[in-house]
Amino acid sequence: MACRRAMSRLLPQWSSRVFSVELNGAPFYFSIQEKHRGEEIPQVFRQVQNYDRCYSLLVCSSDRIKQARFHSELKEKLRRDLPTECDLSPMSSFLPNVKDSLVKGYFLKDMSVGSTLSEKLLRDVIQHDPVLVCSYLKSEDGQLWTQRLWRDAGSHSVETSKDYYVVPSEAPEYHPATLNIINSDVFYSFEEAYEVLKESADIIPEATSVLELLPSRAKARSKPDFPVIVIEGLDATGKTTLTESLRDTLGAALLRSPPKCLSPLRACFDREPPLIRRAFYALGNYITAEEIGQEGMKTPVIVDRFWHSTAAYAIATAVSGPVCNLPADSSAVYRWPRDLLQPSLVVLLTLDPEERKRRLRDRGEGETAEEQELDHNQLFRLKVEEAYRRISGPACITVDASPPADQVLQQVLLLIRGKCHL
Ligand SMILES: Nc1ncnc2c1ncn2[C@@H]1O[C@H](COP(=O)(O)OP(=O)(O)O)[C@@H](O)[C@H]1O
Ligand SMILES: Nc1ccn([C@H]2C[C@H](O)[C@@H](COP(=O)(O)OP(=O)(O)O)O2)c(=O)n1
Known part of the structure; x- marks a missing residue:
């Protein structure tokens, strides 16, 4: 319930969000853009080109204690249960310059054959835990990536939203973590x-x-x-x-x-x-x-x-x-x-x-x-x-x-x- 409320706050501005993934020790920023036919899209995600698909998991609950604790527990859970061919990086999503808009989670690069194990685990997570899951798919020529947001459709099934292109984004003026420091990390x-x-x-x-x-x-x-x-x-x-x-x-x-x-x-x-x-x-x-x-x-x-x-x-x-x-x-x-x-x-x-x-x-x-x-x-x-x-x-x-x-x-x-x- 707390998760649904938090998601209904996030989703209306989903396409205005910037996403940040720590790849090889440095942040990679991207945003998403609707698919329009014939439009030139700059190539992105060269860092994950060896993988066929990736996933993002963002923890969001309107109960901040639950959200903070689950963010730590999720890492343990993913490390324990994911196939060894999966690689995990910290990620976050935020609205540039908007205080308290940061949500944190993990980016998952999947090299396992068929990806069935990780998909099964993520379907389970989305149904039981306060998490927003997206899959990232590579185009046939391997040049472009699309993001697809999953939604819990009840009775153990998920539905997906329309696809968005992933496009590179400029580094924000302020480090995204600074948006949420007040009253999340430091109390005044x-x-x-x-x-x-x-x-x-x-x-x-x-x-x-x-x-x-x-x-x-x-x-x-x-x-x-x-x-x-x-x-x-x-x-x-x-x-x-x-x-x-x-x-x-x-x-x-x-x-x-x-x-x-x-x-x-x-x-x-x-x-x-x-x-x-x-x-x-x-x-x-x-x-x-x-x-x-x-x-x-x-x-x-x-x-x-x-x-x-x-x-x-x-x-x-x-x-x-x-x-x-x-x-x-x-x-x-x-x-x-x-x-x-x-x-x-x-x-x-x-x-x-x-x-x-x-x-x-x-x-x-x-x-x-x-x-x-x-x-x-x-x-x-x-x-x-x-x-x-x-x-x-x-x-x-x-x-x-x-x-x-x-x-x-x-x-x-x-x-x-x-x-x-x-
Ligand atoms: N000015 C100094 N010169 C050399 N050694 C020092 C000095 N001040 C403290 N020490 C030694 O350094 C170590 C750490 O000092 P301590 O006072 O316990 O630091 P803190 O309380 O900041 O952790 C101790 O073994 C202490 O005896
Ligand atoms: N007044 C204080 C004291 C310590 N902390 C936190 C900050 C760090 O996470 C740790 C550092 O403590 P540490 O154990 O290294 O401290 P001592 O050197 O033993 O005094 O404690 C704090 O937040 N506020």
């Missing part, structure tokens, strides 16, 4: 993040535990009397080392985000899709803010990671490809949430990648999946750092963390004394 108020966890509570029991730990929004806290200093940076840049030294030197309270009370729940949310996972981290900041409010009435407060981490990792994960795909400097995605406590100073520790890796090795810990990703994916690391730098209100001040720990401490103490009158 307590309420927006809270709603996501509330909606997930039926299927994720741990969401209820998080909701119970949240501060009441009824009483807005006044600004703490003492300065609040946040230390940010990638894993192993020296945040723990520096925050502990600052605590001891300044006689400050040391807090972190996510707060300790969320530690037992973190692994559960790290397994969830971005919508739910990022809402969890966003809410963690509000719990930490409440703790800052209390401690900050008595002493200065040092905070190990806060909002910058939440937004920077979320934006860098959502946007694929190089740093230039990030939303422009002036984009609203880098703004500070209107209802979140603003620290007096945010310091970003930066480190040469080789030195960071050496410190990780020396620490001898296993890396988190995301940190392995950071290692393997230089682009991701660069995007996280760039997103850190673009977040404003307050913006972070970058400090080179490669000198010995006591020198980094002195450098940051100078900044604190200059900015916070300590």
